[in-house]
Amino acid sequence: MNLIGPLAFALIAAIGNAMFAAGQKKAVGLENAFTFIALAALVCVTLTILVAPFFGATQYASAIKQNGHWAILSGAGLFLTYLGFNLLYSNYGASSYILYAVISIITTSIIVGVYIFREEFNVFHWLAFFTSILTVILFTWGNKVAQGY
Numbered sequence: 657m658n659l660i661g662p663l664a665f666a667l668i669a670a671i672g673n674a675m676f677a678a679g680q681k682k683a684v685g686l687e688n689a690f691t692f693i694a695l696a697a698l699v700c701v702t703l704t705i706l707v708a709p710f711f712g713a714t715q716y717a718s719a720i721k722q723n724g725h726w727a728i729l730s731g732a733g734l735f736l737t738y739l740g741f742n743l744l745y746s747n748y749g750a751s752s753y754i755l756y757a758v759i760s761i762i763t764t765s766i767i768v769g770v771y772i773f774r775e776e777f778n779v780f781h782w783l784a785f786f787t788s789i790l791t792v793i794l795f796t797w798g799n800k801v802a803q804g805y
Contacts, residue, residue: 661752673753675733675740676696676741677745677750677753679696680692680741680742680745680746680750681746681749681750683746685746685767689742689743689746692742693735693738693739693742696738697734697735697738727735729774737742740756741756744756754791754792754795755795757788758791758792759789759791761785761788762785765777765781765785766785
């Protein structure tokens with residue numbers, strides 16, 4: 657597999673996530689965290705609608721008819737992601753992303769990729785998975801050391 661494409665796309669997502677994390681962390685305290693999430697989601701939807709035509713015909717009616725239920729699932733998942741990020745970053749800081757990343761390996765790569773869609777996962781993938789668990793252990797240990805325990 658050519659790694660350039662996946663790395664480039666992952667880089668785009670990583671840069672976007674870093675921007676999202678910075679925005680979440682720097683946003684001033686609001687009584688209702690959903691206000692900020694709604695504003696961020698509105699910007700996201702607006703940008704997506706503006707950029708979509710550059711990737712081909714949008715055909716929203718057909719997309720709703722054929723994939724409406726999957727859009728509901730994905731939209732609910734995006735909501736939970738936004739909510740989780742907001743709570744994580746505003747309460748514990750952007751460095752806690754390590755926990756999200758490792759848990760995402762379990763929920764997305766293992767449960768969705770391997771278990772549900774039966775995607776290939778060889779010994780090296782499993783080794784990467786187990787070292788990600790080690791990452792959480794080291795992160796937790798680092799937090800305890802930083803707090804003087």
